[in-house]
Amino acid sequence: MMNQSLIPYQKNQDDRQVAAKEIDHKSQRCADMTEQYENGSDEKSYFTRRFCMFQRYRKNGVEVVEKLCNFVAMINKEIVYDDGFVESRYYCLACTLADGVVREVTVSSTEFSSLNWVARKLGAKAIIEYNQRRHIPAGIQTLSSKIITVRTYSHVGWRWLDGQWRYLTASGAIGSDGLANQYNVELDGKNRHYAFPRPSRIGSSATQAVLKLLELASPEQSYPLFAAIFLAPLCRFLPVDFSIFLCGTSGSFKSSIAAILQSFYGKEFNARCLPENWSSTDNAIAKNAFIAKDSIFVIDDYCLGNTNSKALESKADRIFRGAGNKAGRQRLIGGALTNQEHYSRGLIIATGETVPSALSTESIQARLFIIEIKWMNVATETLTRLQTDASSGVFALVMSSYIQWLAGHIDAFESIFKNRHRTLTQQRNRSQWHSRTPSNLAFLQIGLESALAFFRLNGTINEKEYDSLYEKGLDALVHAAESHELKIHTSRPEERFLSSLAVLFDAKKVHIVDADTGLTPRINKGLKRWGWIKRNNEYVAQGTQIGWLKGNDLYLDPQIVFKQVQSYCNEREAEPIQSSRKLWQCLYERGYLASHESSRDTYTVRKMIQRARKSVIHLNASSVYPNQPTTSKTSNKENSND
Structure with missing residues (x-):
């Protein structure tokens, strides 16, 4: 028979019944679990009793029972966080100590076996018996017979789900059939503002509100920004390898303009609430840019001020170079393995009073599309109207409908966009231009064409309006590219x-x-x-x-x-x-x-x-x-x- 002295028990029967009624069904299942053991077996078995965990085995023909810890922990749920590149797993455990109170804790799979989380999550009363640490993880997993696995997506942008392309957002996944809520999307911090309303057919008033953006500044400034808005969702299917830098003095409305662009991806975004700021660490910026896949990602306020200028310039160099190369730096681990760092998977729009001197080199400037904003060129009344439409969700609704339209034609669009980009790049090639400039111009032209095609097929602009907007937009994009090329020339x-x-x-x-x-x-x-x-x-x-x-x-x-x-x-x-x-x-x-x-x-x-x-x-x-x-x-x- 089992040695009862190994099972300390201080409460009487009545106290135990009272405690059992106070815990939920998860803890009750722990307390009432029958012993998983077959007599005569040499294999170890685990069981729980009175909110403690034990193991039993036979040694030299003698039955041995050992106490492992003074708490019971069972895995109820395994969460798989999927960022579109790697998967990380977390275990949700119901842990019960002698007080009978269930404590819900979440532990990463990499930390689980070490048990370093016990003291941090359960406190000083959770005791692991001497030399038993190595047995407890196996005991928890063995006793956790009913584990629910949940997949949670931790990024924005396109994924192939259940036989179709869907665009993940904080409010659900947008596909050709609309907004689906059966997918778990978990975004932290300001990334949770990447949320869209349910897509619906947009009217001419919404289209005209969007086209007002073209009147915000000069055509060379407004058309590239307009094109960038509708180019960003195409990043999954086009290798968009440049960023936009809005450069202007204090008071030039550059942050307000960037906020208008960002509001197409969530109405909660505004000039005081943008995804990132250059004051954040480069790791934080890179990670959030990685999460904001296939979308606009604004990094606001590049300003040296009293900060370490060299560190700030190094940060900018890393972020823009990673976005341009579509890859993060490799880091050596254990002498052989490498770990991929985060990088932008969308379209970065940065703002600053001056272009960082670290970006004055030709190779970095070629990865940028620099647009100078001057306050005298900004139509402030138009800006105010755009801000009103942005906060009311008009622009987010337009983008939601645009994404639904893309989702229904992606299979055809992917090859069309790639062939179109190749053709336009060849057409725009000039011997005196940097090799990246024709490609960047071609990307923006595709963004312009895609937006106007959406409005035209939606019936909110007619053919004459389409032709006029396209002709004027194309001319503005070329002039903007020429202006940027001049900046590259002087940076050589x-x-x-x-x-x-x-x-x-x-x-x-x-x-x-x-x-x-x-x-x-x-x-x-x-x-x-x-x-x-x-x-x-x-x-x-x-x-x-x-x-x-x-x-x-x-x-x-x-x-x-x-x-x-x-x-x-x-x-x-x-x-x-x-x-x-x-x-x-x-x-x-x-x-x-x-x-x-x-x-x-x-x-x-x-x-x-x-x-x-x-x-x-x-x-x-x-x-x-x-x-x-x-x-x-x-x-x-x-x-x-x-």
Whole structure:
């Protein structure tokens, strides 16, 4: 027989009956569970009695009963959180101590076996017997015979569910048949505002309210934003790999405009309640951007202020680079395994007073579509009207209906959109543009086309209105792309180098000398622009000598000039040029090098300067100062191997 001394019992029979009536059916099932044990078996079995958990087994033919803990825990529900990339599991347990009170606790599957959650969740009265920790997880799982498994989706956007595409939101899943509520969607924090009303056929008044957005600012500003709204739900089927940056001074209404765009994805969003802010950690921003799949995700208020500027710029670089690459950074785990970090799966719209200097590099700016907002260009009365419609849910209803329309045609649309993007990218390709710009423009054009097609097929705009809006919108998108391309051009290393060089000359921080004499360059006019000043009827060099001039040939000392330009960038807290070799390569590829020695695999050239052979960077003087007068005495073109 079982050794009863192993089962401490302090309450009398009446007290036990009273306690049993006070607990719910889950705890009652724990207390009344019959022993799961067959006599003669060598296998361990687990059972509960008087709100304690035991194990019983045979050892050397002798029956042994051991107490594991002074509480009973049973798994009632297993929740599978699905973010569209990985699944994480949590166990919901009903735990009962000697007081008979049921405590509902939730524990991650990775933490469950460690039992570290016991003290944290159940408190000091929960006691695990000595050397029994390893048996309790198995006991809990064995005794939990009725476990309900629930799948909970923890993201916004498209999923293939029950044979059709549905768009997950905090209010349910939108499919071609409308809003379905049988799917569990759990969103935390501000992400819970990604909620839509039940889709219905929209009228002309709702369409006109949306089209008012096109009157909010200039066409080059409003049309890209309009297109972005309707492009975001297509991210699941198109590799949308750029972000939009609204740049404007304080008071330019950039946050209010961004809030209008965000309100299409939930009426609770407004200028004071946006999904994210640049003051959050980069991990928090990346995670929330990952959750906001196939939707607009606003990150508000990039402002250096009193914060660590380098850390903030590094944060922006990570977020935009991840969105542009559609991948997070890989992290090494255990020497071999890697873990995928979060990244944006929708369309980021960021706001800031200035574009971060860390984003001034060409590779990052090409992943952005920068739109400058000026307060004088914003129609404030239109903005007020748009804010009213946004808070009343008009825009969220339009987006809900738009998503339902997409859901019914996705199988056909996916190939159409991809082929259309490929065709438009080829059509928009320009030799002087960055390779990403035609693609970004094509994405926005598809967003515009999709929105207008929805309104046209819905019968809320006629064919004439469609043609007019499309023609005007296309022209505005092209002009916006050209404006953005100009920003990319000025961010290129070679352009930044040449503009910095001109500033250094004008500030008299550097100068050049004549290549033959080492004295004042022989220039008819404009000597002051090369780092010289006139004093007592004589020209005097200022600053550091960085090179030599001969005719229109400008020879620069590679080490000295690079050091001076880098120092200038540091003084301005601007992004430094990465490396001198990368810079010379960019100058060569853009045609700024007047000569170089390809046989030596170098971008420098050897020249006879002041009767000595020197390796220099050879530019045309007009590259720094276009139309600058050259020496009065014309020099012959030197060979690259002089």
